Amino acid sequence: MEILVCVKRVPDTAENEIEINSDGNDIERDDLVYSVNEWDNYAVEEAIQIVDKVGGSVTVVTVGDDESEEVLRREMAMGAEKGILLSDDAFEGSDGKGIATALKAAVEKGSYDLIFTGAQADDGAAQVGGMLAAMLDYPYASLVNLIEPGDGKLKVGREIEGGNQEINEIELPCVLSIQTGINEPRYVGIRGIRKVASVEIPTLGASDLGLDAGSVGEGAAKVRRVDYFMPEMGEGAEMLEGSTEEIIDKLIELLKAKGGLK
Amino acid sequence: MAEVFAYIKHEGGVADDSALELLSAAKKIAPGANVTAVVTGNGADIDTVCNAMASAYSAVWKIDNEALAYPNAEVVRKALVNTLAADSIVLLPHDTFGMDLGPGLSIKMNSAFVADLVDVEDSDGAVLKVIRQEFSGQAYTHVTCDISGGAVINVRPGVFAAEEAAATGAVVDKSADAGDLSAKRKYIEIVEAEAGDVDITKAEVLVSVGRGIEDEDNIEIVHDLAKAMGAEVSCSRPIVDAKWLEKARQVGTSGKTVKPKVYMAMGISGSFQHMGGLKGNPFIVAVNKNPKAPIFQVADVGVEADILEFIPELTEKIEEL
Ligand SMILES: Cc1cc2nc3c(=O)[nH]c(=O)nc-3n(C[C@H](O)[C@H](O)[C@H](O)COP(=O)(O)OP(=O)(O)OC[C@H]3O[C@@H](n4cnc5c(N)ncnc54)[C@H](O)[C@@H]3O)c2cc1C
Ligand SMILES: Nc1ncnc2c1ncn2[C@@H]1O[C@H](COP(=O)(O)O)[C@@H](O)[C@H]1O
Numbered sequence: 001m002e003i004l005v006c007v008k009r010v011p012d013t014a015e016n017e018i019e020i021n022s023d024g025n026d027i028e029r030d031d032l033v034y035s036v037n038e039w040d041n042y043a044v045e046e047a048i049q050i051v052d053k054v055g056g057s058v059t060v061v062t063v064g065d066d067e068s069e070e071v072l073r074r075e076m077a078m079g080a081e082k083g084i085l086l087s088d089d090a091f092e093g094s095d096g097k098g099i100a101t102a103l104k105a106a107v108e109k110g111s112y113d114l115i116f117t118g119a120q121a122d123d124g125a126a127q128v129g130g131m132l133a134a135m136l137d138y139p140y141a142s143l144v145n146l147i148e149p150g151d152g153k154l155k156v157g158r159e160i161e162g163g164n165q166e167i168n169e170i171e172l173p174c175v176l177s178i179q180t181g182i183n184e185p186r187y188v189g190i191r192g193i194r195k196v197a198s199v200e201i202p203t204l205g206a207s208d209l210g211l212d213a214g215s216v217g218e219g220a221a222k223v224r225r226v227d228y229f230m231p232e233m234g235e236g237a238e239m240l241e242g243s244t245e246e247i248i249d250k251l252i253e254l255l256k257a258k259g260g261l262k
Numbered sequence: 263m264a265e266v267f268a269y270i271k272h273e274g275g276v277a278d279d280s281a282l283e284l285l286s287a288a289k290k291i292a293p294g295a296n297v298t299a300v301v302t303g304n305g306a307d308i309d310t311v312c313n314a315m316a317s318a319y320s321a322v323w324k325i326d327n328e329a330l331a332y333p334n335a336e337v338v339r340k341a342l343v344n345t346l347a348a349d350s351i352v353l354l355p356h357d358t359f360g361m362d363l364g365p366g367l368s369i370k371m372n373s374a375f376v377a378d379l380v381d382v383e384d385s386d387g388a389v390l391k392v393i394r395q396e397f398s399g400q401a402y403t404h405v406t407c408d409i410s411g412g413a414v415i416n417v418r419p420g421v422f423a424a425e426e427a428a429a430t431g432a433v434v435d436k437s438a439d440a441g442d443l444s445a446k447r448k449y450i451e452i453v454e455a456e457a458g459d460v461d462i463t464k465a466e467v468l469v470s471v472g473r474g475i476e477d478e479d480n481i482e483i484v485h486d487l488a489k490a491m492g493a494e495v496s497c498s499r500p501i502v503d504a505k506w507l508e509k510a511r512q513v514g515t516s517g518k519t520v521k522p523k524v525y526m527a528m529g530i531s532g533s534f535q536h537m538g539g540l541k542g543n544p545f546i547v548a549v550n551k552n553p554k555a556p557i558f559q560v561a562d563v564g565v566e567a568d569i570l571e572f573i574p575e576l577t578e579k580i581e582e583l
Contacts, residue, residue: 013398013531017552018396018397027397027401096365097375122397123396123397124396125377125378126365127377129365130361130362130364131366131368131369133366134339134365134367134369135369138446139336139446139447140336140362140366142358142362143358143361155450157453159358159516160359160452161358162515162516162517162519163512163516163517163518164452164454165452165453165455166452167449168334168448170446170447171446171447174446181502222374222407222408223406224406224407225403225404225405226403226406227403227404228396228401230401230554231393231402236558236564237546237558237559237560237561237562239553239563239564239566240563240564244567244572244575247565247567248575248576249579251547251563252576252579252580254545254563255491255524255547258524258545259466259467260467260491260493260523260524260545260547261583262492
């Protein structure tokens with residue numbers, strides 16, 4: 001099974017408080033710690049486990065800038081064999097469709113049975129996987145939390161409301177968006193990353209992919225982010241102030257009044 | 263003006279809550295437009311749904327086909343692409359069904375896609391300006407979308423108030439337009455979530471823990487607090503993904519819906535999928551070290567603190583009572 005996993009470099013929201021810059025046109029990026037999108041880690045882990053079972057190889061691909069190479073290397077340290085960086089000024093300002101257009105071109109340059117994306121990106125819209133599948137005319141299933149490889153097809157479980165699971169049979173090749181919790185992504189240490197530090201990662205631009213620059217990037221985007229802002233907060237919570245002792249005393253009084261203590 | 267459609271999710275002859283929410287969203291997205299409900303399915307159930315929708319929507323399109331008995335997104339997509347004009351504006355709920363259908367539908371209709379819309383700022387029929395969120399609600403954005411060639415718009419469940427039913431629409435049978443509905447993905451069955459040993463849905467007081475707890479070893483302090491309060495322990499999804507607590511304790515759209523009197527959100531950011539599982543207007547106490555965490559917008563009482571220090575102190579004080 002040849003598996004391609006799409007991964008994205010995103011600010012790590014567990015590590016950072018997201019703040020908006022003074023111009024309101026971006027988040028404050030200076031001190032951000034970046035990592036691979038949480039969902040994509042599960043996708044790479046799942047791909048590696050499938051290849052361990054049935055053979056084949058895992059390739060990771062990202063649309064990004066030079067710094068995105070680090071997330072490819074991280075996923076290669078997990079066990080992906082190859083990495084491909086899609087990078088070009090022409091990609092800047094792409095909407096989801098633009099990103100999917102670039103990824104489609106990369107898919108068509110290879111020969112993959114199975115393509116994974118994450119279910120959503122922290123700064124995204126849960127859209128790229130479904131768009132990519134439709135462009136390729138491959139079947140698609142989103143929010144996948146179970147995969148059992150079969151002959152020319154897969155049994156997949158989709159996580160739906162209430163934690164119920166919708167079981168489907170899907171023909172290969174196909175695109176699946178992977179939901180968190182499907183597996184336990186392995187840990188990668190500095191050592192693992194060092195091991196793949198010198199593996200060459202090809203960089204492909206729009207022309208390498210045979211893409212017309214007008215089909216990607218800001219010019220092609222029907223959907224554009226205008227700004228970042230924080231809304232008027234309204235009342236919000238009553239913040240308890242004072243020393244920890246005072247706060248706890250107030251909180252206990254409130255809990256008593258609301259039936260929170262038995 | 264482009265035609266506007268709302269896709270009606272339904273089960274067992276009953277329309278989903280999103281059905282009337284999409285109508286009020288549609289009225290903001292395309293003021294003055296007639297909005298048509300699209301109901302796909304098979305058999306008597308869908309007539310019940312169509313009739314119900316006709317009392318709210320000005321028209322209802324019914325697409326009845328055996329292949330649509332279960333709403334397999336690939337099959338529904340084909341039926342919609344074959345039935346609707348390419349420049350239509352199609353509204354879907356941004357839930358596990360809409361996430362499955364929307365992006366691919368927009369590609370096949372060659373139209374724009376807006377995911378997880380939370381509000382509409384402005385609309386002139388060609389450019390739609392909407393509000394979205396990123397980073398689990400930690401940042402808001404204005405997004406413009408060129409809808410002149412049509413659009414698929416996924417609307418966040420629960421943010422638009424359901425529109426009052428006040429119409430006498432006609433049900434139009436469009437089944438003959440559905441066309442080829444063969445699919446490469448086949449629906450097999452639904453496997454229900456396991457019940458588990460705990461039932462957080464009955465608890466009056468929940469001490470709920472999120473990723474802020476940082477490490478599996480720290481979960482103990484949450485159990486201690488719950489014990490002191492006579493409460494049950496629940497959690498957000500990352501805690502279940504990490505296998506620190508069992509799935510039966512997860513609150514949210516893909517977990518349990520709970521209706522406690524008091525909800526203690528400890529180190530939980532307040533994403534809409536988490537809050538979607540919290541019903542019945544409980545008294546919410548949020549403890550978070552980030553004063554800008556979205557949970558503070560919905561909580562009744564907030565404490566800016568490190569839960570790893572705050573929880574043990576609170577437990578001790580309660581035990582002393
Ligand atoms: C289809 C789908 C379904 C989903 N279903 C669910 C669901 O059912 N339930 C659910 O919960 N999520 C669900 N999610 C995930 C959801 O989008 C969020 O990712 C998740 O709710 C975040 O959990 P959290 O608040 O614990 O973590 P985070 O968003 O990472 O928040 C952690 C918070 O803890 C704070 N914090 C960190 N350290 C400390 C400390 N020491 N002391 C105090 N505060 C601290 C941080 O400031 C932050 O606000 C779903 C997602 C998808 C795509
Ligand atoms: N720039 C990108 N490069 C590679 N893959 C991406 C990119 N953006 C999104 N994806 C993939 O699409 C998934 C969903 O992202 P999104 O649709 O942006 O929420 C991610 O988890 C990735 O797998």
